[in-house]
Amino acid sequence: MRKGRKSTGAPRENRRLALHRSAEAAVEFQTIVDRPAVVVSDPVGAIARWQFARSLALSGNRVRAISAYRGFLELWKDADPNVALLHRARREFSALALQ
Numbered sequence: 001m002r003k004g005r006k007s008t009g010a011p012r013e014n015r016r017l018a019l020h021r022s023a024e025a026a027v028e029f030q031t032i033v034d035r036p037a038v039v040v041s042d043p044v045g046a047i048a049r050w051q052f053a054r055s056l057a058l059s060g061n062r063v064r065a066i067s068a069y070r071g072f073l074e075l076w077k078d079a080d081p082n083v084a085l086l087h088r089a090r091r092e093f094s095a096l097a098l099q
Contacts, residue, residue: 022058029055033068046075050089057096069093 029052032045053068073093076086 022055026052026055026059026061046072047085049075050085053089054092057092062096062099065096066093069096 029048032048033052035045049068049072053065053072056062056065056068069089069092072089076083076089079086
């Protein structure tokens with residue numbers, strides 16, 4: 001990992017995204033997202049929802065990506081609006097929705 005970058009706690013999945021293997025990453029992130037206890041109680045689970053949406057978008061699955069972004073944004077609706085990750089997710093979602 002490069003200096004200054006934070007891990008999302010899902011190194012295998014992130015490597016797949018970095019290697020442009022987004023469809024494989026989507027399958028891996030799906031396994032995390034499908035565990036409600038992880039998604040709700042652990043920041044890794046919440047971030048995995050965002051990464052899942054990104055990997056779906058990068059693999060060309062626009063409809064599922066939009067749905068995943070909506071789920072992520074719903075989960076984070078009460079978060080501090082100044083969180084950089086939230087800004088980025090909103091921008092990505094808006095760009096995807098406008099396509």
